[in-house]
Amino acid sequence: MTLLTTAMLTRRYTGLVAVDAVDLRVPVGGVHAVIGPNGAGKTTLFNLISGLVVPTSGTISFDGRNITRLPPYRRAALGIGRTFQNIRIFSEMSVLENVLTGLHAKLHVGLAGVACRLPAFHAEERHAVGAARAALSLVGLSDRADRQAQSLAYGDQRRLEIARAMAQSPRLLLLDEPAAGMNPAETAALAALVRRIADGGTTVLLVEHDMGFVMSLCDSITVLNFGRKIFEGAPSAVRAEPAVVEAYLGARLAAKLRANHG
């Protein structure tokens, strides 16, 4: 079963093809990675999937439905959650309010119900606070629920962003360089968290430069270089693929390495 499919997905900027005819298939379940050298088009691909960037051509389907032209908020409601490479939490809100904001699309009491404080409003808010606390407990931030978000340590801000995305109960969670700036202990804890999320039934697609993290955690890997897909397969197969080694090291160094290893 395929959850997300992109077909010939292309995004052109003046003088640059950031994403070039990429066919991506993300199956239901598991952890999948998109890797590639800097500037390979990984973040643009994520922006295309979450709707922040409109494709020049090609299509995106999610759960069998064509979402190519849907605005970001509709995609979020369909079950695509994400985090950002440069953390984008709502820094003036409390930690809990950040996560409550992630629940936005799941709350339905309208303006009249809110202004009149109907019983349905109170019930929904109570339910939302419960769900938000559950998301905080998933990432281990329960004891910091009432802190102002920007007062959190860097690693905690990253985890808050994951909790906020998980509050949406996404079917697909996009993590853009989740381990960036983390020390080995934090990275290990993050890997365990991502595994827990995947075991809970959320499909994870992540962009990451930490190869140890990617190799140990992911079920499949897609490699981009200059906007093009150059490889797709299991982590064990990536290392053996000459095109991937060349993309990272350059053709000459890759050939030398091959010669040395016989």
Add this chain to the structure above:
Amino acid sequence: MTIPPWLDDFLWTYGNLINALGVNGLLALSMYVVLSVGQLSLGQAAFMGLGAYSSALMTLQLKLPFFVVLPASCLLPVAFALAIGIPTLRLSGVYLAIATIGLGEVLRAVYLNLDMVGGALGLNGIPEKAQTWMIFSLLIVAVAGLWLVARSRIGRAMEAMREDTTAAAVMGINVGRYQLGALVTSAVLAGIAGCLSAHQSSFIGPNEYGFEPAVTILSFALLGGIGTPIAPVIGAWILTLLPEMLRGFSDLRLVFNGLIIVGAVLFLPRGLIGWRMRRRGA
């Protein structure tokens, strides 16, 4: 019920000022609504003018009763808010601010040149139908309504958009709809404030709704802050009372407003009342 003589004297002397506090409070709220979704509009005075002129004409020409005129006074401001908001809110940045400055200046030229609205002389003899109790009841209802809305998913969405529009969209928030909703709400509040002020001062003129009053309304919210709906109202009250206390310097009134905006931006980025309410209702 008889009013004691000292209260009668007080109201006789300060009635207009008290009414101005209420009207300016409503204007400050109309600014608050737009700022709290992260947009900048300089059209609050223009919306107010539309409410004032349309309501004055409804009273003077059509002889409609005030309880019809008051709600109807927000129709024209809302129509203009939609006409300006739909094309400009899709663009990020200062487009709304520029378009709303333009609206104010265009409308001023229209008032000046249209005989039906009295041209440069404005409209005179508008019956004083706006009572102090009406003004303050509406102000209280508006503050309470905005307060309740702020403490809900709608308030969280508004604050999320103000902090980071992109992240808000990814949270499933229909950013465009909320921005337009905020602009329309602000047009309603400003239109009603315009109607109330026209029906308590008996005279309106084209220069009351130009760029200067627009900046004054902005300074209400900048001085008070936008952490809670009461903050901009207090900002408006301070800026309304200040010129009365500095009567001798009345020509310098705008200088003071300018200094307050600069001072607030430099030293009080959250306004005088920087306290921010919790954004949840449970």
